[in-house]
Amino acid sequence: MTCWRFRLRRMFVAYLEGQVAPSEARRVEDHLLDCASCRALLLQLRAAHQMAKGLRDFPPASGPPGFDPLLACVETPPVASQWLRLWWETSLDRLATPRVVEVLALVIIVQLGLLAFSNRSVLLGAGHTFTVKPASLNLSEFRRLSISDLKTNTQPHVSTDGYVREVHADHEEGTVQFKLVQDPQDSGPFVVCEIIGDQTPIPRAGSHVRVYGVARYDGQTDRQWYEVNPVLSIIPTNR
Amino acid sequence: MVAARSGDARALRSVYEGYRDRVWNLVAYSVPDHHQAQDVLQTVFLKVFRGLKEFRMKSSLATWIYRIAYNECQEYHRRHRTPHVPLEAILGTENEKDARPHAEDQRRRQEQQLIVQRALMQLSLKLRVVIVLKYVEGLSYQEISRVLGCAPGTVASRLNRGLAELEERLRPFRGIL
Numbered sequence: 001m002t003c004w005r006f007r008l009r010r011m012f013v014a015y016l017e018g019q020v021a022p023s024e025a026r027r028v029e030d031h032l033l034d035c036a037s038c039r040a041l042l043l044q045l046r047a048a049h050q051m052a053k054g055l056r057d058f059p060p061a062s063g064p065p066g067f068d069p070l071l072a073c074v075e076t077p078p079v080a081s082q083w084l085r086l087w088w089e090t091s092l093d094r095l096a097t098p099r100v101v102e103v104l105a106l107v108i109i110v111q112l113g114l115l116a117f118s119n120r121s122v123l124l125g126a127g128h129t130f131t132v133k134p135a136s137l138n139l140s141e142f143r144r145l146s147i148s149d150l151k152t153n154t155q156p157h158v159s160t161d162g163y164v165r166e167v168h169a170d171h172e173e174g175t176v177q178f179k180l181v182q183d184p185q186d187s188g189p190f191v192v193c194e195i196i197g198d199q200t201p202i203p204r205a206g207s208h209v210r211v212y213g214v215a216r217y218d219g220q221t222d223r224q225w226y227e228v229n230p231v232l233s234i235i236p237t238n239r
Numbered sequence: 240m241v242a243a244r245s246g247d248a249r250a251l252r253s254v255y256e257g258y259r260d261r262v263w264n265l266v267a268y269s270v271p272d273h274h275q276a277q278d279v280l281q282t283v284f285l286k287v288f289r290g291l292k293e294f295r296m297k298s299s300l301a302t303w304i305y306r307i308a309y310n311e312c313q314e315y316h317r318r319h320r321t322p323h324v325p326l327e328a329i330l331g332t333e334n335e336k337d338a339r340p341h342a343e344d345q346r347r348r349q350e351q352q353l354i355v356q357r358a359l360m361q362l363s364l365k366l367r368v369v370i371v372l373k374y375v376e377g378l379s380y381q382e383i384s385r386v387l388g389c390a391p392g393t394v395a396s397r398l399n400r401g402l403a404e405l406e407e408r409l410r411p412f413r414g415i416l
Contacts, residue, residue: 010395064263
């Protein structure tokens with residue numbers, strides 16, 4: 001199974017270059033002990049990294065032209081095709097007035113709103129069932145656990161049930177985080193869940209769902225919260 | 240900068256000579272044909288010279304020029320969809336290669352790098368550009384993200400994908416690299 005710990009995998013090249021903090025390096029190494037897929041990727045990256053490092057010593061065989069031909073273009077009128085292109089680009093600049101940009105932005109926002117409504121409201125509305133999962137994902141491989149069982153779990157792929165609370169979207173990172181609790185009134189253990197990308201629908205706060213994803217076990221037993229990151233699939237359950 | 244903005248030929252020349260090699264690396268790795276690469280380079284600098292008046296120094300001049308170059312390379316690719324040629328078809332497989340020992344290490348390294356360069360040229364422009372900006376130009380993730388207009392995390396993902404694909408393409412030549 002492919003490892004879904006994208007954030008960790010993104011660090012691999014920096015890790016190879018020794019440019020990650022010691023704590024991050026330890027996280028990478030701890031993960032590598034358990035994950036054959038990431039070990040294979042790291043070996044692949046290391047081989048390519050070594051080969052790519054040599055690219056700097058051997059620039060492309062032919063060099064760039066001198067300045068004089070360019071100077072001729074700067075000082076003399078451009079040829080017809082260049083005139084046409086310059087005219088087109090200048091026209092675009094002229095069209096892009098604040099008013100036009102405002103109207104376009106409004107149209108785009110309305111379109112996006114309609115798109116989100118048509119996709120998500122159907123998926124998340126009360127009484128509707130949704131299951132969005134990558135084609136290769138086999139949900140039966142996930143170990144089903146209660147939230148409190150996550151404390152001692154060391155299996156990477158788990159599923160757990162609970163109520164959704166505090167949904168936060170980070171548009172810059174393209175992630176959505178939410179809390180999963182056993183009982184909406186309960187202040188007991190909870191799970192911090194993170195959705196990466198737009199393949200998994202965002203659950204509604206207050207709904208009861210089953211979350212499938214990668215559990216992060218860090219051996220710390222003195223706290224009441226756990227992590228499922230990334231969430232790979234969410235299925236609503238009727239409560 | 241002031242003189243270059245006013246169109247002074249000597250100042251423009253110094254901008255060109257200061258940045259042409261760096262831009263050339265990016266353009267030459269993006270546009271396979273040498274003559275077309277020269278045309279693209281020329282268009283990039285024509286746009287740079289035209290845009291200097293409006294350049295507000297919000298980003299570094301190098302990042303701004305790289306960005307224009309990257310956009311121009313993308314534009315070139317949109318206009319000229321290059322057919323995919325498998326690397327093995329160009330270089331032959333490991334078994335077919337000349338097994339005679341190389342006289343000079345330098346020459347052998349050059350040949351190895353040529354293989355790597357050609358494999359690099361097989362990647363999609365998005366992945367190739369990240370590798371060129373990182374390994375040839377030595378830009379940081381942050382700088383690359385500014386040139387490409389994407390998040391540093393996206394740069395790291397593309398770098399992973401690009402290197403993994405490069406390794407796959409070079410695997411048949413592992414014995415000689």
